[in-house]
Amino acid sequence: MNQAIITVQNLTKRYKNANKNAVDDISFTVDEGAFFAFLGPNGAGKTTTISILTTTLGKTSGEIKIAGFDIEKEAKKAREKLGIIFQQPSLDLQLSAEENIRFHACLYGMYGYRPSFRMMPAEYKNRIMELAELVGLKDALFKPIRKLSGGMQRKFEIVRSLMHTPAILFLDEPTAGLDALSRRNLWDYINNMRHENGTTVFLTTHYIDECEHVDKVCIINNGKIAINGSPDEMKQSLLKQELILDAADRSQLIGELSDMGMFHKMEEHIIVPYQDITAQNIIAQLKTKLTVLKIQEPTLEDAYIEYLKISGGKTV
Numbered sequence: 001m002n003q004a005i006i007t008v009q010n011l012t013k014r015y016k017n018a019n020k021n022a023v024d025d026i027s028f029t030v031d032e033g034a035f036f037a038f039l040g041p042n043g044a045g046k047t048t049t050i051s052i053l054t055t056t057l058g059k060t061s062g063e064i065k066i067a068g069f070d071i072e073k074e075a076k077k078a079r080e081k082l083g084i085i086f087q088q089p090s091l092d093l094q095l096s097a098e099e100n101i102r103f104h105a106c107l108y109g110m111y112g113y114r115p116s117f118r119m120m121p122a123e124y125k126n127r128i129m130e131l132a133e134l135v136g137l138k139d140a141l142f143k144p145i146r147k148l149s150g151g152m153q154r155k156f157e158i159v160r161s162l163m164h165t166p167a168i169l170f171l172d173e174p175t176a177g178l179d180a181l182s183r184r185n186l187w188d189y190i191n192n193m194r195h196e197n198g199t200t201v202f203l204t205t206h207y208i209d210e211c212e213h214v215d216k217v218c219i220i221n222n223g224k225i226a227i228n229g230s231p232d233e234m235k236q237s238l239l240k241q242e243l244i245l246d247a248a249d250r251s252q253l254i255g256e257l258s259d260m261g262m263f264h265k266m267e268e269h270i271i272v273p274y275q276d277i278t279a280q281n282i283i284a285q286l287k288t289k290l291t292v293l294k295i296q297e298p299t300l301e302d303a304y305i306e307y308l309k310i311s312g313g314k315t316v
Contacts, residue, residue, distance in 0.1 A: 005168060005200050006030035006053065011062035013048050022048045024223035025062075030216075033198040037211035040220040041308060046204055047087075047172075049220065053202070054084050054170055067167055080108065083166030085158055087173045093146040097137070097156040100145060101128055101163060108164045117142070131159040134189050135182055151177040158186060165193070168200045175207060208301035217300070221311055231300045238306045239298040240273035243282060246292035253288040260285055 006029060013023040023045040030036045040046040051057035053064060055075050064071045066078040091100045098117050105124060106113040114120045132138045135155035145153055154177045161169065169190070175183040187210070193199050203211065211217060217234050219227040227234055246269040247253040257264045257272060262282065264272045269292050274282060279295050 002031040002033055004029040005032040005034075005067055006036075006202070007063075007065040008049075008053070009063045011049065011052065011064060012060045013045075013052060013057070014060050021060075021223050023052070023220075026220065026223070026225050028218055028225060028228055030200060030202060033194065033200055034216060035194065035201045035214040036203065037214040037217045038202060038204045038220065039208070039211070039217060039304065040226075041311075044221045045223040046220055050170060050172060050202075050204060054082060055079055081167040083161040083164065083169045085161045085169075085171050085174045087176070089150075089153055089157065091145045091153055091157060091160075094144070096142050096144055097132075097148070097159075098128065098141045100156065101160045104160045105163045110164050127163060128159065131162055132156075134185060135159060136185070151179070151182075154178060155182060162189075162193070165197055166199065168202060169193075171201060171203045171205070173205055174203070175205070175210070208304050209299070212300050219304075219307065226311065227307065231303075234307075235298045235300065235303045236275075238303045238310070240275045241279070241298065242296040243272040243274060243279055244292060244294040244296055245270045245272060245286075245290060247288045247290050249288055253286070253290070256286055256288055 008029070009027050011023055011026050012021055014021045026045075026049070038046060038050065048057065052059050053066070053071070055071050055078060059072075067081040069075075069078040069081070071078045091097075092103075095103075102113075102117065102120065102124075105111055105128075111121055111124050117125070128141070129138060132141050135158060137152055137155050137159075140148060140152060140156075145156070148156070158174065171190075175186060178186065190199075190201060194201060203214065205211065212231060214231060216229065217227065217231055218225060219234075227237070229237075245253060250270070253270065254264065257270070260282070262272055262274070264270050272282065283290075283293070
């Protein structure tokens, strides 16, 4: 089993003059190399937790270790392990895209600072060109950030965060503002980086479909951890699979389902939720000739929306 690269124990955060904790005694771990999704309704404590983990906000109490480093006592060493794509823009608008990235790479100690791109080492030049090409902005690399669109600025934030090949990559709404092709290219690159370098990915996103293949989903609500498990575990705990059936002789089909003790509901077709039994077992017992047969597997987004309905939560 992989070791935990992020350990959160009894984390609590209360803002000044607040009447309750924004984050209330939460604990969880993220394994090295894992793809981890951290979700929650607005105001649930999600952003506060991420801000503390990335050392941009102090905690009230609790213990957090990043790659074995205590973020309070060894913050600099912990930060060296992190790459962050922030939800809010954080580029210097007065500099070019390349200058923003160069300063970042030098601050991380990747290279000694040089006052111009042409004076930088070949390794730096090749790396930045590779990443700029990945997001389709190689030609805009030397343009001032203030002259680029919001989507283009977003892409250069991504390039900046990937320059030092971080051990842990925090992605806070990473694909917001990206077109479909850039979104796909980014995920292809991140997945390749995970497999080649063992990078741990910590994701929060409005696009729940981006979490479909993560290793673990953790939902925070009202400052507490509500669900922590794999996508399949989350689906199974909140939803049933469904068979969508119909027949020319609908009454006969309904009669058969009733005799089998199968709950069903009438919509455009006959919906049969099931669990702890296979679709094949149900279909094999039916003698009525079917005109419609579909198996509907719940998605992670379906399960997340169901959770919000149950908990009375809002959207992410």
